[in-house]
Structures are given as C-alpha cells and as structure tokens.
Amino acid sequence: MARGFRIRTNKVGLPPGTVVHVGEERTGPVRITVIDYDQDHLREFCPTSLDMLAEFRSSPTVTWIKVVGVHTPEVIEEIGRSFEIHPLVLEDIVHTDQRPKMEDYDDRVFIVLRLLSRVEGEGGRGEIRSEQLSLIVGRGLLISFQETDMDVFEPARDRIRKSKGKIRRLGADYLAYSLIDAVVDSYFLILEEVGEELEVLEEELLGGPTPEAAQEIHRLKRDMIFLRRSIWPLREVISRLSRGESEIFTEPTEIYLRDVYDHTVQAIEAIETFREVLSGMLEIYLSSISNRMNEVMKVLTIIATIFIPLTFVAGIYGMNFDYMPELRWQWGYPAVLLFMLISGVIMLLYFRRRRWI
Amino acid sequence: MARGFRIRTNKVGLPPGTVVHVGEERTGPVRITVIDYDQDHLREFCPTSLDMLAEFRSSPTVTWIKVVGVHTPEVIEEIGRSFEIHPLVLEDIVHTDQRPKMEDYDDRVFIVLRLLSRVEGEGGRGEIRSEQLSLIVGRGLLISFQETDMDVFEPARDRIRKSKGKIRRLGADYLAYSLIDAVVDSYFLILEEVGEELEVLEEELLGGPTPEAAQEIHRLKRDMIFLRRSIWPLREVISRLSRGESEIFTEPTEIYLRDVYDHTVQAIEAIETFREVLSGMLEIYLSSISNRMNEVMKVLTIIATIFIPLTFVAGIYGMNFDYMPELRWQWGYPAVLLFMLISGVIMLLYFRRRRWI
Amino acid sequence: MARGFRIRTNKVGLPPGTVVHVGEERTGPVRITVIDYDQDHLREFCPTSLDMLAEFRSSPTVTWIKVVGVHTPEVIEEIGRSFEIHPLVLEDIVHTDQRPKMEDYDDRVFIVLRLLSRVEGEGGRGEIRSEQLSLIVGRGLLISFQETDMDVFEPARDRIRKSKGKIRRLGADYLAYSLIDAVVDSYFLILEEVGEELEVLEEELLGGPTPEAAQEIHRLKRDMIFLRRSIWPLREVISRLSRGESEIFTEPTEIYLRDVYDHTVQAIEAIETFREVLSGMLEIYLSSISNRMNEVMKVLTIIATIFIPLTFVAGIYGMNFDYMPELRWQWGYPAVLLFMLISGVIMLLYFRRRRWI
Amino acid sequence: MARGFRIRTNKVGLPPGTVVHVGEERTGPVRITVIDYDQDHLREFCPTSLDMLAEFRSSPTVTWIKVVGVHTPEVIEEIGRSFEIHPLVLEDIVHTDQRPKMEDYDDRVFIVLRLLSRVEGEGGRGEIRSEQLSLIVGRGLLISFQETDMDVFEPARDRIRKSKGKIRRLGADYLAYSLIDAVVDSYFLILEEVGEELEVLEEELLGGPTPEAAQEIHRLKRDMIFLRRSIWPLREVISRLSRGESEIFTEPTEIYLRDVYDHTVQAIEAIETFREVLSGMLEIYLSSISNRMNEVMKVLTIIATIFIPLTFVAGIYGMNFDYMPELRWQWGYPAVLLFMLISGVIMLLYFRRRRWI
Amino acid sequence: MARGFRIRTNKVGLPPGTVVHVGEERTGPVRITVIDYDQDHLREFCPTSLDMLAEFRSSPTVTWIKVVGVHTPEVIEEIGRSFEIHPLVLEDIVHTDQRPKMEDYDDRVFIVLRLLSRVEGEGGRGEIRSEQLSLIVGRGLLISFQETDMDVFEPARDRIRKSKGKIRRLGADYLAYSLIDAVVDSYFLILEEVGEELEVLEEELLGGPTPEAAQEIHRLKRDMIFLRRSIWPLREVISRLSRGESEIFTEPTEIYLRDVYDHTVQAIEAIETFREVLSGMLEIYLSSISNRMNEVMKVLTIIATIFIPLTFVAGIYGMNFDYMPELRWQWGYPAVLLFMLISGVIMLLYFRRRRWI
Numbered sequence A, B, C, D, E: 001m002a003r004g005f006r007i008r009t010n011k012v013g014l015p016p017g018t019v020v021h022v023g024e025e026r027t028g029p030v031r032i033t034v035i036d037y038d039q040d041h042l043r044e045f046c047p048t049s050l051d052m053l054a055e056f057r058s059s060p061t062v063t064w065i066k067v068v069g070v071h072t073p074e075v076i077e078e079i080g081r082s083f084e085i086h087p088l089v090l091e092d093i094v095h096t097d098q099r100p101k102m103e104d105y106d107d108r109v110f111i112v113l114r115l116l117s118r119v120e121g122e123g124g125r126g127e128i129r130s131e132q133l134s135l136i137v138g139r140g141l142l143i144s145f146q147e148t149d150m151d152v153f154e155p156a157r158d159r160i161r162k163s164k165g166k167i168r169r170l171g172a173d174y175l176a177y178s179l180i181d182a183v184v185d186s187y188f189l190i191l192e193e194v195g196e197e198l199e200v201l202e203e204e205l206l207g208g209p210t211p212e213a214a215q216e217i218h219r220l221k222r223d224m225i226f227l228r229r230s231i232w233p234l235r236e237v238i239s240r241l242s243r244g245e246s247e248i249f250t251e252p253t254e255i256y257l258r259d260v261y262d263h264t265v266q267a268i269e270a271i272e273t274f275r276e277v278l279s280g281m282l283e284i285y286l287s288s289i290s291n292r293m294n295e296v297m298k299v300l301t302i303i304a305t306i307f308i309p310l311t312f313v314a315g316i317y318g319m320n321f322d323y324m325p326e327l328r329w330q331w332g333y334p335a336v337l338l339f340m341l342i343s344g345v346i347m348l349l350y351f352r353r354r355r356w357i
C-alpha cells in the first residue's frame, strides 16, 4: 500500500497541543535559514542559536525563517515560544499528516500544503512522495516548516537574491504567495510525468491485454486518489485567501492568488480527467479479455465440432464386429472418406454463415 | 450481518418521551462516578444514592457525572428529574441507535456520538462494535452516558487528577471537548488496524485471486459503510459547535473544537479512501479471475486443437475396412507419423503467431 | 412489477380541482369516526349524517375527524364544502399517488404521507403495500383521510381515551404529530423485517450462488427504491414543520417534530445502507459465479489435457498398418504404458506448479 | 438513433435574432385560431389576414391566438411585429430544439415546453416524438406556437366554450396554466405506457435472457434519457412561475401552478424510478447469462470428464500390440467394463459432492 | 492520447507574469488586423508597426484588434504595454492551456474561451483540435488573441462590413458577444458530426460486436470528456456576464448573452446525453459478447455431449479382447448403431427441453 494511505496514531491519549512528531521517521539536525530583506537590503544567514531569531519578531523588513526538519519537538516548541504561536498550530506542524488548510488568527495566518514529488520506486516505477509544508504568515514575517529540503523554493530564493520580479518590493504575503505558487507548479511536473505514462500504457494496451498493464492501471488509479486527496482541499484554501478573508494578505497579492487558484483548478481537472481516462482504459482492458476469450473459445469449438463427429465415424468403423457389411465393400473406405469430407465442409460453411470464421 | 445494520423497534406504539431501553441487551448495575473540580480542589466518588447528585445541579465547580449503563430506565429517569432533562432527551439516551447529533436547549447542549471499537470476532477477524455516548453539557456540568465501560476517557480523567494541561483551569465545555477528542482519536486506532489489514490483503491478492480474499474485501467494504455512517454526521455536529452555535461552548474551547473537526474530516477522508482502495481491489480481483480463466481456456484449446485432429487421423487408420491401400504400403506408418508431426508443428506456429503461447 | 411503479392517468383532460378517485380500486362504504376532546371531556361517535360535522368547524375542543375510504367523491366533496377546503386539496386527497408533501394555507396545513405495510405476497414473500394518508390540520381541528383501516393509529387513540401522556392537554397540532410519529414508527417495522431477510439471504449466499438468491436480491433492491421514494420527501416535510413554517404548529410541538425528524433520517439512512449492502451482495453473487465457472473449467481442462494426448497415443497403436515395428516388440506394450504414465505425471506436476490443483 | 439526439445547425453564421426555422422539416400552411372571451362573451374564428389580430393587442377580454406550424418565418415575423415580440424570442419559437425555459419581459412572459407523444414506430414499438410549444403570456393575451396540431388542448378549449370550471372567470395567466397542465398530464399517458411495457418485459426476462429483451431494455433506457432531458428543466420553470417571479401570473393562479409543479415532480420521479428499474433488469439479464453459461459448461465438463478417461481406457485395449496379456484373459473384457463403470460412478459422486448435479 | 490531455510545464520556476508561450508549438509571423467602426464609418487595415495601435486606446469608435498567433512574446508584451494590460493577463494569453474563465478589471474584462474544431485525423477519423481564444473587452475596445486563423469569425466581420444587423449600432460589448456566439455555434458543428458518427456506430453494433466498434466507442467517450472539460466552465462565464457582473457589458447586450447562455447549456446537455448513449452502447457491446460466447459454448457442448459418449461406445467395441461375445453376435453391429441413434436422439430432446436448441 502506498505510504499515503497509512494512518498513524502515536498521539492518542495525549493532551491537545502536545508537540510530538507524527509522520515519516526522520533523523538529522533541524536546519534553519533566515533571509531578511527589503527593497534595498538583503541579509541571509543560518542562526547558530534560536535566540538570534528574536530580533525579527517585529522588524520592519520582510523576514523569511525557513525551517527544514520538524522531527525535533524542542526546536519547534522554542520557535513557538519566541513567536507566540498557538500550541494547536505547533502540534499541526509536527503532526505531518494534515490535509491542506488555512487558519486565520487575525495577525497571523497558518497555512498547510502538501509538497509532492515523484521518485523512482521499486521496479523503476514512479512513486509519489508527500510531505507537509506549514506556513505562518504575519506582517513582515514568514516562517516555513518542511520535512526535508526539497529544492522547490530555489527559484523564489534566487529571485529575492537577484531582486528579480516584484518580490523585493512587496511584503511577506507576496513571499507566501510565491512559495504556494512554486508548490502548485511542482504538481504539474508530476502530472506531466503521469500523462506521459498514460500515453505509453495506452499504446501497450493496443497490443493486447497483459496482466502487467492491468496492474499499472490500478497503480495509477491509486496515485490519482492520493493526488486528489492532497490537492483538492487546497482549492478552497487559496480561494479563501484570494477572496480577502485574512487581513494579512493585501489586495495586490490577492490578484496573484487568483492566478494560482486557476492553476490549482487546472491540476484538479487534470487529475479528474486522468481518472476518467484510466477508467476507460480498464474498460478497454476488460473488453479485450472478453474478446480474446471469445476468440479462444471459437477456435476450440470449431476444431472440436468438426473433428469430434468425424472421429466418432472413424470409431464406428474401427469396431471389431464380425458382421459389419460396409467393411467388406470395395468402395467402403473411399465412401466414408468422402462422407467425412462433406461433413467437414458443411460444418465450415455453417461457421462461416454464423460469421465465426 | 454486522450488528450495526440491525433495526430495533420495541418502542413502537409507546407515547413519545417514554424511557425504554432499545439496543444491545445488557445486564449488571448502572455505575455512576462523580468528579468535581476547580483549579484548586478535586473530589472523586461513586454516589451510593442518586440524591447525592442534587447538590451539583448548580455548584460553581465543574462536575462530571459519568453514567455507565443505560439499560435501567429508572436510574435514567431519576437523573432526568434531578437535572430537569427533557423527556425526549432521556428517550434518546436509552434508545442507543441514535446517529451523532447535537441539540441546543439554551442552557444545556445535548450531544450524541458513537463509541467505536474493534474486537476479535469469529475466525480471528476484527469486528467493529459500536455503542452510544450521550453528553449533556451545561455551565459547570457534564453528564455522560455510555453503554459499557470503555477505557477511552482514562487519559482525560488522568489529566484532571494530575492537573496536566489546561483541563483544570477551564470549564465543563472544555471537558466535553476533551471527551469528544478522545472519541475521535479512538477512531484512528480502528482506521490504523484496517489500513494494516488492507496492506496484508493487497499482498495476498498479488499471489492470485482466492475466494477468501474476495470475502475479506466485501467484509471490509461493509465495515467502511458502517464506519462512515457512524462518523459522517459527527462532522456537522462539531462544525456547529465550533461555529459558536451554542452559548455553553466558549470561544477558547471553539478553537480546540476546530482542531477535533480537522481530525473528524481526516477520519472521513481515510474511510472514503479505503472505500476507493477496496473497490480497486475488487476490480483487480475480478480481472485476475478473468485472466485466469483465459489462461485455463488457452491451455485446453491448445491441447485439444492439436490432438483432436491427430486422434482423428489415427482413428482413420484404425478402421477395419478390407480395402484400405495405405495400410498395405511399406512407408504408410512413417508417412502418417510425419504428417501428424507437421500438423502439430503448424498448429504450434499458429498459436505462437496469435501470441497464445 | 411492484404496484408502486404503476402510473395511473384516468384524470387527463378534467378541469383542475375535479374530485375523481385515482388509485387502487376499492369498494365499501366510507367510515367516519369523530373524536372530540379537551383535558376534561371526551366524546367519540360515528356520525350518521355529514351534517353532524358542522358543529365542530370552530368548537374550542380538539376534534379529530377520521375518514377511512376516499373512493366516494361525493363524501369527500361534502366534507370539503363543510370545512371550506380548497378544491385542489380535495383533488389531492382522492388522487392517492401523491408523494409526501406539506402545503401551508395560513389557518390550515395540508400534509400528505405514505402509509406503508408489508404483507405476505405470492410465494410467501413480503410485499410492500402503500396507501396515502392526508391530514388537514387547523386550530382545534384534524381531519385525516386514509384508504383502508390500518391499525397504526390505535395506540394514539388509546392514549386519548385513557388520557395517557400529554395528548389530552395539547392541541390538534400535537395530535397531528402523534399520527405522523405513529406512521414513521411503522416504517421501522418494515425495515426490521427487511433487515432480517437480508441476514437470511446473506447466509444463503455463503452456501453458493443460486439464481433464487439473485432474484431475491433484485426484489429487495426494488423494494428499497420504492421505500426511498415513499419516505425521502417526508424528511423535508417534517423539517419544514419543525422549523416553524406554519403557524398552526406551536413551539412545544416543534420539539417533538424534531424527534420524529431524527427517526425519518434514521429510516432513510437504513434504506441507503440496505441498498449498499444489497449491491455488495450482488457483487459477491457475481464473483462467486465467476469463481465457480473457473473451477468447472479447471476440472474440464485438467481431465482433457491429461487424457486427450494419451488417447491420441493409444490411437496411434490402434492403427492397422501392416508395417508398424513397435507392435511386434516384446516390451512395446509396457513401454507405451510407462510413457503414458510419465506423461500424465508431468502434466499433473505442471498443473500443480500453476496452482490449478 | 432516436430523433431527439440529433443536433441541427443550419443557423450557424447568421446574425442573432434571425427567424429561420430549425427542426423537423414540415410543410403545409400555418393555421391560426383566435379565441376571445370574457365571462359573458365568447368569439372564435380563424383570421383570414394577420391584420385582423391587431385589435386584440390590448383588448380587455382574454385573447388566445393559437398558431399551429412555425416553419413559415414570414408569418412568425409578422406576428412578432404586430405584438412587439423581441427578435430573440421569435428566433427561439422557430428554432424548435429549445429546452424548457421561462423568460420574464415585465409585461410579457415567454415560456417554452416540450410536447411529447408516443407513436407506433417501426416493428410495432412505441417511439417518443417531441415538438416545441412556445407560449407568450401578457395581460389578457396568450399566443401559443406549436409545430403540429396535437389535440392535447382540446379539453381546455371545450371548457372555455362550455364555460366549465373557472376558466372563463379568470385571466390569460390561468389559461396559460391550463395549457401547461394539459401538457404535463399528457406526459403521464406516456409514462403509463412505458410502465406497462416494463411489466411485460419483466415477465419475459423470467423466461430466460434473450438478446431481444436486452435490446428492449436499452431502447427504454434511452427513451428515459430523452424524457428526463425534456421534462427535467420544466420543474424549475414552473417553480419560478409559482413563486411569483413574474407579475403576469396572479396569486390565485400561483396556487394552481403549485399543483402542476407537484405533477412535474411526480413525472420526474417516475422517470428516475424507471431508470433504476431498467438498470436492475439489465443486471438480472447479465447475471442470467452468466448462470446459463455456468449450466452449459457444467454439462460439458461432466460429460467430458466422465467419458474422456473411459475412452482412453478403451483406446488402450484397442491397440494392436502383439504382446498384451490382458487381451487374452478370459475375464479381461468384463473386468475392464466393471472398472469403467466404477470410474464413472466415482466421477458422478464427486460431481454430486461438489453440488454440480 | 488525445492532445488535450497533455500537461505542459515549461514555465516552472519563472516569476509570475512572465510572458512565455506555453502550448502547441507554432511558427510564422503574428498577424494583426484592426477594424475600427461606428454607425457611419468603417476602417480596416493591417498595422505595419505596433505604434499604429496607440491612437485606438481611447477613440470614441469601436476598435477590434484581432491578433492571430501568440507564440511571439515580444509582440504580446508590446501590446500589453500599449494598452496597460496586467502582466498576469498577458501570461494567460500566451499560456494557451487555460480553461474558460472571466476576470473583471473594472474598465476591462478578460475572457478566455476554447476554440474547438474537428479535423480529419489518422485513419480518416475525426479528431478534436482545441486552441485558446482570449478577449480583452473595454469601452469601445476589443482585443482578441487566437492561436491560428480559424475562420469562425468571418460571418461577424462580414456583418460589420455590410452593416447587417445591430452590430454597427452597438458597442464593443456587443461585438464581444457576437464572437462568443460564433464560438458556441461552432461547437454545434462538432456535436452534429459526433451525433452522426453515433448513428453509424449504432447500426454497426446491431450487426454484432467487433473490437473496432469497442475502440470507436472508447475514442468517442474520450472526446466527450475533452469537450465537456472545454465547454462546461463557459456556462458559468456567460452566466456571470449576462447577470451584469461587469460594467463593460450593457443591459441590451445582456439579453443577447442570455441567448448564448441557452446555447451553451444545450451543448453541455448534448454532451451529457452522448456520454450516456455511449455508456449504453458499451453495455450493449459487452452483453453481445457474452451472448456470443454463450452461443459458441452451446454449440461446443451440444456436439461434444452427443458425440463423446458415442465415441466411447465405439471405442468399447474397438477393443481387441479375445473374449467379447457381442462381437460375435449376428445383430451386434445393428444393435449398437440403434443404441447410438437412440442415445443421440435422447440428448437432442434433452437440449431442446432446456431450450438450448
């Protein structure tokens, strides 16, 4: 079973707001990077102590604190204390099986997305991996939490460094939009790959139904269930953000959010279409099997129907009765052969009339 | 048929508000425990008479009256009189086939949930048990009614005793939330088990379609229908509570209710996903059967198609006609053998070209 | 086809409001019973003339006029004139194929429900019967119209007579609620029976797929379609009544209506669940048939695959060629037998490796 | 393919509001009848020139102008000019593939309905015909456009002539209602016929699955798709009219519209039920085929499994080896016969134990 | 796989608002045509430089700038600068995989539609092509962007030139409506073709199930998925425009938009109907295969069941035992023949009674 369907419950019985990591087991240190910028200045560094983050709590510049790794509760709790984050939010950050959602805390917005990637699995097949991206967006502040260091945000970081686009002129809300946009763009990479696999699979199916093709169809169907579950709720999240539900997101950014909303809908539609295409493929597969069975049975029936009666006739004249007058006739043998030939031809004509051959 | 699908009707014809127990037959005494606490004091006891409950009707502390067993109408009616509970509510408490719901009576909220557990059934298979949990929440008062003493609330009680978390500082509404949270958490234990069974079942299916696997798929499908029916309406119940529909639930608790709402949605999504996965498995199962049938028929057809005509030829020369010149030829026998060999090889080549072998 | 699916059209072309009976053909006199009561007095009688009803048009007591039989238009029209009932309402009363609905005429509410029962049909099978119950509820007045004298209202009448429950203290709206409650309760009797039949059917299916079981599944599926159609719209009717849409229904009664609303939802859910269970059973049935076919084919293929080639070999040595050296060998016969045995064993091993045996 | 599924496009490229007839090709003159009435007077005539219609544009009486035939654009345009009808409305009148709809132009309402009938088609099978009925309703004015002269409005016209019912006392809106009611009533005639065919079909199916029954099921399924598409949008149309969306329709008529709304819902429900019943029949059909195949295969397998091995044994002793001691034994032949008998009986017992026979 | 299902992602990582062409690769110059008109004057020309467009930014006449080809970002960007178009809109114009949508920018409306056509594909089969049409509508200004020069707008241009219809009297919003109407009309050309193919396919199916028919069904099913995806969102777009959501579209045009809304709904309904018809065809196809298989198996079983036992009997008397008294009897041979004849006839009667023949 794909990893995405696993239910993890090691939190049962604990009081609400307890920061215990739930999810894929991971090790290694938590890496924190700080990027602080406005239109004129840029500062980027990895803090050696969590105390160094304190000064950014209400700096006028835009501060992006990028946290990679959420499996060390102490670090998350420390950050939570520094920035006064609600314990339930901290719990959601480390409990990495959340579905996409958005929670508005007036001066902060908490957003959860799924970071998806497609890696080479066993047997050379693409396997979809999913991790959680949590964003806390405030005025001039963005804290992002992710499980591993996927490079999906590299282009956005580059744009900040090189001051490309509007990113340096606008606030933390635009930065948050940029990250969400990068995530949604990455979904299309997966969908492109799946689309190509569908094309290959379709051509395979034309060559006849193989059990491997059936298994591949089912594997992809399940991938689509998983993708839909991961992306579907994001539509509502972005819709609410773009409709101005939170005060953190300003009007210029809302126009950009409408754009990423369009992309999300496109991704969902592609998934739905793939699902329908896969269902169609399964129908083709099953009707091909029926067809093949029909072919096989027709061959058997034609051969058996022609030869079983003839063998019976041969059996008659293979009997050892003392008194069988036909056996003594001069033309007995040719007559029987002729009779057999005529029977066979009649059978063939019958099959042709029924369009079996 | 699973117990959950049974319809029980021993109440027909009685006037509304009649307190008659409807549900699983149970015996034994009703056990009542009282936990009364505020931030500084804690008192826990089992009342020897129902009169002892009267003092808690409007005490300033938080009072949790935990009633285990609802099969003795007299006790329920007595409690109903003490705390002025509407007869229709009492009827719902003892009629234990309610679906999750919430009813607002201004100074009281009546909430019904399903307590689910998975026990070893016949044949070592997990079987889902369901009982009813009824909560009456007032200011400083929580009365809970359950059918048996499931230990799902032990952690919450522990937190009260040890003054862990916020539970001792907040009111009866937060206590009610804690119990609802414990119930929803327990759903995930069941879903985890089902998920693991799905993994096992999936691997079994790879080894070929067995009737046992089909039965297991259908058993789990039915379990999912049952789970969905038990959990689905809870989503609406918690949503209404968290949106502040009742005055009993205060704003700080509403944030916590939003958290348990997320968990309920996650549980429902897991159920839907399991359903889709099970449907996919059934498709795999059925297409495997078709495939197998195809294989079987191909073997039969190949063997029959090769040997039935050859047997016919042998039958020809087994006939006892006096005048059959071939029988007298020196090379008749080898010629027939050669002819048979060539026929067989041609058949094999034909099957190979049609990709049957 | 079940009676419920019949469409009856003997009303086409008549002007609207024409009172012509449409429905199951019935005979016999229309029976009218009047029960007039308040908290202190009770009067029950069968009026010998319709004029006797006039005095109850605006009496301060609660008057229940129970009309059994709607196939005599004159009686219905006479009552309509006495109580100033809209012609379209009279038409609906005698046109007994209405779906459940509620119409508010300020000082009157017109409610239609389906009275369902399950009777022994042909072949000892339960068959669902449906008739129409029409209620006209005013202040202090309830007129009920039903097609036959089902005893479903006996308990309510008993409660009036014996002054049990609240029924004597409250108005005509509570009486209407009591009748609706009795009707919904009677649905559960049907659902209980269906549930028990499902259990029996399920055990039958475990013993193997019989065509009778398939027919029974389809029969029950159709019953579920019929039940759903009869009950589903009632949900909306009761919801509107309980939300206070009509002024006739007072607030205390609305709480009771919420209770019967819960029961209606439970009934609908049970129907939906039964439908899903029946679909699952059909899947089991069909996959069992496939399995059986597979078994049959495997037996045929194993037998044929082993013996057809061997018969061919025997046929070879049954040929009558003059020059067949093997026939003359001393060990020819045992050698052939051994060869046949080895062939057979190899075949068996092959089948075992493919897990056919 | 049923006529209803044809898409007609001979209007592409023309400017909007062009009056070009699109639909079933028809010939013959356009017939116009005028009925002008109030409570006391009645006048009915066929105008010889379109100028005769001018006086009725704002007469205080109710004027019904009945136009039969919309395939002559000039006539429709002339009427349009006389009564100041919007070009887009005229276009809809002659483009006869509209779905039911209602458009409110303050002092006029434009309503489109489908007139359905069931005629004897090829092979004696009922075939559904559909044409368009367009109504323009104003104060004291109703213009109706239909394609052919179906007699569905005869009863309404009769009531006007004989002054039966309310029709002479009320306005053009009540007349419009009467026509709509007549159309909806005519749907039930079709549904009654289909219901009877379903009954016949069901009994046929009990006698075994024939390809003709399958084709009949599919034909009826398609009819249901067609009916649903023709009737479904009417529900919304009547609902909007009965909720007082247009000022043309007065309150007394709205009560009557609610009645015809009920009938529309009943018709839609009947269609949905027929669809579900037809799906069930198809399931019965397919499972019967599977059952039959199973029966056939069992007969084949039993016969083959018993006799193929026995034939092999006979083949053994039909071999012509010189040295076969059994052939010389006195009791060889009876021993072999006995062995064969025992084999056969064992086989039969095996089949009985597997419940094949 | 049809082109429509391909996902294209060469934009990942770029900042939002980057104008990079995404879609079908195309070459050739971008062709721009300007048509400027009011009721009295008309001017039509192809600008040699983009600067020539500047004067039309706020001219009082209606200006239609028709841009064919969006694969040259520089041109699009230049136009964007001239007319102050939002970068995100420019991006959508060149990213040609948008779904239909409408965005309101107060003094401008941005509308996206799909231009569909059906071309001869490989094997002479119709293949649906899709390109993007983007419209920017302002007061007195319409800029249209399309990928290739489909002639769908020729009739509208003709009407402008010849001053036919209202087009010259009304504003840019009416012009925009005319283009949308032309696009929706062109959908019906495709649907008409598909409808005709369905008719042909249906007749083919009556002649028996061929694998080609199954493939054709699946191909058309996929075309329907594609069409639905392309047209479905347009319904909402036009509905919003016709409900007056934008100030650019004036009330007279809104009536015309309601007309094109009707057509869109009709197109969607036709697609849905075709989908249902195709599903029905697949059911017919699959049940025909089952029927055929049944026929084939019956022939095999009848032949085998009659002749295998007879062959066994012949085999018995072909055995070479020394002591087989029947072989010596005078009437042995005729007796056996008679026995065989009777067996065969009994078998035939058995099959007839089971209705196999």
Ligand SMILES: [Mg+2]
Residues within 6 Å of the ligand: none
């Ligand atoms: Mg969905």
Ligand SMILES: [Mg+2]
Residues within 6 Å of the ligand: none
């Ligand atoms: Mg969806």
Ligand SMILES: [Mg+2]
Residues within 6 Å of the ligand: A265, A269
């Ligand atoms: Mg969509």
Ligand SMILES: [Mg+2]
Residues within 6 Å of the ligand: A268, A269, A272
């Ligand atoms: Mg979607």
Ligand SMILES: [Mg+2]
Residues within 6 Å of the ligand: A269, A272
């Ligand atoms: Mg979609």
Ligand SMILES: [Mg+2]
Residues within 6 Å of the ligand: A272
């Ligand atoms: Mg969908």
Ligand SMILES: [Mg+2]
Residues within 6 Å of the ligand: none
């Ligand atoms: Mg649901």
Ligand SMILES: [Mg+2]
Residues within 6 Å of the ligand: B265, B269
């Ligand atoms: Mg969801």
Ligand SMILES: [Mg+2]
Residues within 6 Å of the ligand: B268, B269, B272
């Ligand atoms: Mg869900």
Ligand SMILES: [Mg+2]
Residues within 6 Å of the ligand: A229, B269, B272
């Ligand atoms: Mg979902």
Ligand SMILES: [Mg+2]
Residues within 6 Å of the ligand: none
């Ligand atoms: Mg659902």
Ligand SMILES: [Mg+2]
Residues within 6 Å of the ligand: B272
């Ligand atoms: Mg869903």
Ligand SMILES: [Mg+2]
Residues within 6 Å of the ligand: C232, D272
């Ligand atoms: Mg329904």
Ligand SMILES: [Mg+2]
Residues within 6 Å of the ligand: none
């Ligand atoms: Mg429903």
Ligand SMILES: [Mg+2]
Residues within 6 Å of the ligand: C269
């Ligand atoms: Mg429900």
Ligand SMILES: [Mg+2]
Residues within 6 Å of the ligand: C268, C269, C272
């Ligand atoms: Mg339901």
